[in-house]
Amino acid sequence: MTFLIDETHDAALRSWIESANGHLDFPIQNLPLGIFSSPDGRPRPGVAIGDFILDLQKIANLLPAVAARTLDGSTLNALFALPATERRALRHVLSRLLSRTEYSATIEPALLATVDCVMHPPAAIGDYTDFYVGIHHATNIGKQFRPDNPLLPNYKHIPIGYHGRASSIRVSGIDVVRPKGQRKSADEESPSYGPSRRLDYELELGVWIGRGNLLGEPISIAEAPEHIVGLCLLNDWSARDLQAWEYQPLGPFLAKNFHTTVSPWVITAEALAPYRIAQPRRAPGDPDPLPYLLDSEDQARGALAIDLEVSLTTAHMRASGLDPHRLSTGSASNMYWTIAQMVTHHSSNGCDLQPGDLLGTGTISAPDPGGYGSLMELSRGGAMPIALPGDETRTFLEDGDEIILTARAMAPGRVALGFGHAKARILPSRAS
Amino acid sequence: MTFLIDETHDAALRSWIESANGHLDFPIQNLPLGIFSSPDGRPRPGVAIGDFILDLQKIANLLPAVAARTLDGSTLNALFALPATERRALRHVLSRLLSRTEYSATIEPALLATVDCVMHPPAAIGDYTDFYVGIHHATNIGKQFRPDNPLLPNYKHIPIGYHGRASSIRVSGIDVVRPKGQRKSADEESPSYGPSRRLDYELELGVWIGRGNLLGEPISIAEAPEHIVGLCLLNDWSARDLQAWEYQPLGPFLAKNFHTTVSPWVITAEALAPYRIAQPRRAPGDPDPLPYLLDSEDQARGALAIDLEVSLTTAHMRASGLDPHRLSTGSASNMYWTIAQMVTHHSSNGCDLQPGDLLGTGTISAPDPGGYGSLMELSRGGAMPIALPGDETRTFLEDGDEIILTARAMAPGRVALGFGHAKARILPSRAS
Numbered sequence: 060m061t062f063l064i065d066e067t068h069d070a071a072l073r074s075w076i077e078s079a080n081g082h083l084d085f086p087i088q089n090l091p092l093g094i095f096s097s098p099d100g101r102p103r104p105g106v107a108i109g110d111f112i113l114d115l116q117k118i119a120n121l122l123p124a125v126a127a128r129t130l131d132g133s134t135l136n137a138l139f140a141l142p143a144t145e146r147r148a149l150r151h152v153l154s155r156l157l158s159r160t161e162y163s164a165t166i167e168p169a170l171l172a173t174v175d176c177v178m179h180p181p182a183a184i185g186d187y188t189d190f191y192v193g194i195h196h197a198t199n200i201g202k203q204f205r206p207d208n209p210l211l212p213n214y215k216h217i218p219i220g221y222h223g224r225a226s227s228i229r230v231s232g233i234d235v236v237r238p239k240g241q242r243k244s245a246d247e248e249s250p251s252y253g254p255s256r257r258l259d260y261e262l263e264l265g266v267w268i269g270r271g272n273l274l275g276e277p278i279s280i281a282e283a284p285e286h287i288v289g290l291c292l293l294n295d296w297s298a299r300d301l302q303a304w305e306y307q308p309l310g311p312f313l314a315k316n317f318h319t320t321v322s323p324w325v326i327t328a329e330a331l332a333p334y335r336i337a338q339p340r341r342a343p344g345d346p347d348p349l350p351y352l353l354d355s356e357d358q359a360r361g362a363l364a365i366d367l368e369v370s371l372t373t374a375h376m377r378a379s380g381l382d383p384h385r386l387s388t389g390s391a392s393n394m395y396w397t398i399a400q401m402v403t404h405h406s407s408n409g410c411d412l413q414p415g416d417l418l419g420t421g422t423i424s425a426p427d428p429g430g431y432g433s434l435m436e437l438s439r440g441g442a443m444p445i446a447l448p449g450d451e452t453r454t455f456l457e458d459g460d461e462i463i464l465t466a467r468a469m470a471p472g473r474v475a476l477g478f479g480h481a482k483a484r485i486l487p488s489r490a491s
Numbered sequence: 492m493t494f495l496i497d498e499t500h501d502a503a504l505r506s507w508i509e510s511a512n513g514h515l516d517f518p519i520q521n522l523p524l525g526i527f528s529s530p531d532g533r534p535r536p537g538v539a540i541g542d543f544i545l546d547l548q549k550i551a552n553l554l555p556a557v558a559a560r561t562l563d564g565s566t567l568n569a570l571f572a573l574p575a576t577e578r579r580a581l582r583h584v585l586s587r588l589l590s591r592t593e594y595s596a597t598i599e600p601a602l603l604a605t606v607d608c609v610m611h612p613p614a615a616i617g618d619y620t621d622f623y624v625g626i627h628h629a630t631n632i633g634k635q636f637r638p639d640n641p642l643l644p645n646y647k648h649i650p651i652g653y654h655g656r657a658s659s660i661r662v663s664g665i666d667v668v669r670p671k672g673q674r675k676s677a678d679e680e681s682p683s684y685g686p687s688r689r690l691d692y693e694l695e696l697g698v699w700i701g702r703g704n705l706l707g708e709p710i711s712i713a714e715a716p717e718h719i720v721g722l723c724l725l726n727d728w729s730a731r732d733l734q735a736w737e738y739q740p741l742g743p744f745l746a747k748n749f750h751t752t753v754s755p756w757v758i759t760a761e762a763l764a765p766y767r768i769a770q771p772r773r774a775p776g777d778p779d780p781l782p783y784l785l786d787s788e789d790q791a792r793g794a795l796a797i798d799l800e801v802s803l804t805t806a807h808m809r810a811s812g813l814d815p816h817r818l819s820t821g822s823a824s825n826m827y828w829t830i831a832q833m834v835t836h837h838s839s840n841g842c843d844l845q846p847g848d849l850l851g852t853g854t855i856s857a858p859d860p861g862g863y864g865s866l867m868e869l870s871r872g873g874a875m876p877i878a879l880p881g882d883e884t885r886t887f888l889e890d891g892d893e894i895i896l897t898a899r900a901m902a903p904g905r906v907a908l909g910f911g912h913a914k915a916r917i918l919p920s921r922a923s
Contacts, residue, residue, distance in 0.1 A: 185657065186657050188744075191741060201740070211739050213673075213736055216682050217682075217736070219737070219740075220741070221742050221743075222653070222655055224654055226843050227842055227843055236706070238840035239839060239841070240840045241648060241649055241781065249778060250781065252781045274659055274668070274749075275668035301840065304645055307643050307645065308636070308742070309742040309743065310653050310740070310742025310743075312652055314840075316840070317706075317840040317842050318841075346681060351684050407672060410656060410658070410749050489841075
């Protein structure tokens with residue numbers, strides 16, 4: 060029931076909106092939810108279909124009543140708070156309305172060209188937590204910070220996570236101001252304050268939380284999928300020099316909280332049902348998860364067949380008409396823990412999750428350098444510059460650079476679903 | 492101007508509400524702000540005066556118009572967002588209304604007995620950040636986790652902080668469910684999941700943020716006081732066994748986010764003006780703060796003359812009619828960094844603070860054991876049980892224990908201002 064595959068996923072299903080058929084991101088099998096505004100209106104809920112956005116407020120009378128009642132505001136928090144069955148009912152109606160030609164005359168007036176719209180955060184984010192479940196990233200970074208001890212003893216027992224900053228999360232397209240902060244390299248006697256010299260991105264998936272739990276009442280691993288609304292792309296911008304100097308003993312703080320970029324569309328758990336795969340086998344000798352993190356359904360279908368990609372353009376590349384340069388590709392199956400395990404662990408002490416909370420997976424790197432999810436890994440901590448088209452190199456990000464994250468869910472016999480993108484450009488630090 | 496002392500602070504000022512005169516917490520010089528409800532009404536803004544709460548919505552027509560317009564909801568966020576001058580104007584009017592007998596007939600209908608009311612969080616908390624500025628605590632704890640390295644090299648350069656969980660913050664009086672979690676003692680081969688065996692409190696001050704800043708635009712140290720609305724007591728409940736096992740490399744997470752208790756009244760920055768003192772001299776050889784953290788006014792009057800106290804009652808003590816046992820007393824002047832330095836550092840990378848954000852100072856311990864701000868310090872990590880009245884001992888908290896935090900601002904020639912209290916009782920873990 061949780062990961063139910065049905066006629067809305069059928070690869071043969073087509074929309075009467077022609078641009079949806081074969082669309083890289085938003086075919087009719089996707090139906091992602093988001094908040095958009097057009098020049099003539101305030102932010103409101105919509106669904107991406109091909110090159111259009113369907114205005115849900117305009118067709119509220121055609122939607123299931125329970126879901127329709129949550130759609131009159133400028134966030135999706137109220138929809139997220141509903142039981143997953145209500146979101147499934149909404150998906151089924153949307154799939155029918157957008158596939159059957161007899162509805163086209165009714166629906167067409169509620170469609171807006173995506174290029175004319177601006178996207179907003181899908182929800183008011185109460186709390187944001189970033190995990191660290193990309194085991195290859197944890198190993199790579201661990202080697203640089205703690206050469207003798209890359210993976211700490213707790214890593215294979217605990218989905219390690221920490222709290223991030225909710226206020227500084229922005230949707231794709233909003234520029235990132237290079238942060239200032241304290242940094243002290245090994246050869247400096249004392250720290251100084253100024254613009255970060257080692258600005259980096261991190262390729263992550265974001266997880267939107269649906270129904271919450273009461274304080275003191277953990278979410279069991281079997282129930283966890285019911286609390287997960289969907290996914291997005293997440294760029295956890297990181298100032299490595301600030302991080303190295305500040306992170307002991309309480310973890311990253313100003314190195315991370317200056318800006319986080321998310322893609323605006325919520326790729327729903329319902330849409331992703333056909334792209335579930337078995338949790339990759341743990342390495343021989345790895346400990347079993349403790350019982351509160353172990354569930355046969357989660358082991359069998361808790362991981363995700365999602366391909367991830369990072370591209371870069373520089374100011375020079377754009378001025379020269381060069382295409383974005385692909386920095387890495389990898390798979391979300393490189394997560395050591397499933398999303399359900401993240402949710403269950405987070406609430407296992409009674410911590411209350413709320414609709415609209417956001418979790419990050421942590422950087423997802425593949426085992427090979429072609430799949431490293433950050434410049435810190437790709438440039439070996441800045442030691443190995445990366446060659447770019449147009450005769451440039453990079454170790455870390457320079458002003459004017461733009462990072463573009465994309466993702467596609469893929470499965471045999473299924474249409475691929477795209478995530479849209481999370482992109483943003485680096486602006487110089489402000490003069491103070 | 493920032494720390495302006497005026498007639499509202501005059502020790503000779505008296506209220507026509509007799510219980511206010513000589514009141515331990517809420518004399519007319521205090522006038523703290525909060526959100527309360529009475530049996531017949533929804534949560535709304537009020538001011539504590541003696542044994543009463545003044546309902547601000549009922550006297551809105553007597554208040555300055557700008558502030559009055561922010562008081563019609565069930566949080567103080569809109570009031571917090573105003574310039575500090577508007578809060579000062581409100582304080583002056585409240586002081587007049589509650590001191591001059593001619594207003595008593597007008598005001599009395601808007602007074603409710605505090606004992607008949609329930610308190611609520613003063614604001615919707617967007618983000619919560621916990622600092623670590625209690626240097627004696629940092630040293631004591633550091634010795635237990637890192638015997639060779641109690642204070643890390645960054646401590647005297649950076650007001651160390653990390654993000655906490657906003658959703659699980661509760662006001663005084665709400666029970667704390669003992670968290671479960673993963674713990675592994677040194678002599679255990681692998682971790683297990685179950686109720687925390689080393690549950691602790693932490694004595695902190697909370698800082699309510701007023702006006703925010705735009706993303707990318709730091710708050711200078713000179714401007715920082717304008718962004719601080721006031722203070723409260725904060726108990727950062729901590730599960731030491733969960734903490735020891737989970738905290739590397741990204742800091743505390745589930746060890747802290749199961750519950751945080753705050754006192755409900757906001758003791759305003761305006762009220763605290765006379766209790767400002769010079770930042771205690773740094774030890775010889777300590778580095779100067781970097782220029783962005785250095786301000787002559789902050790050095791001269793950025794610290795706080797506030798006495799702090801922690802008391803404990805056990806179920807047995809309460810059943811035996813024994814008084815609460817005082818565990819420690821200390822002073823807020825044991826903070827190595829000022830609150831203005833915390834605010835400025837937090838925003839120094841461009842991170843956007845918002846009205847209603849909450850900062851914790853971190854545990855404030857005095858140098859001597861009589862002023863240690865946690866059981867982890869008082870019991871030397873559990874090695875030295877503390878003797879209690881009624882023939883009990885404690886290393887960490889047991890079910891039924893209640894912790895009570897109190898504080899008083901004190902200055903020569905001034906009336907003392909109390910903070911009320913932050914108290915809560917430990918309930919057993921839920922059966923799973």
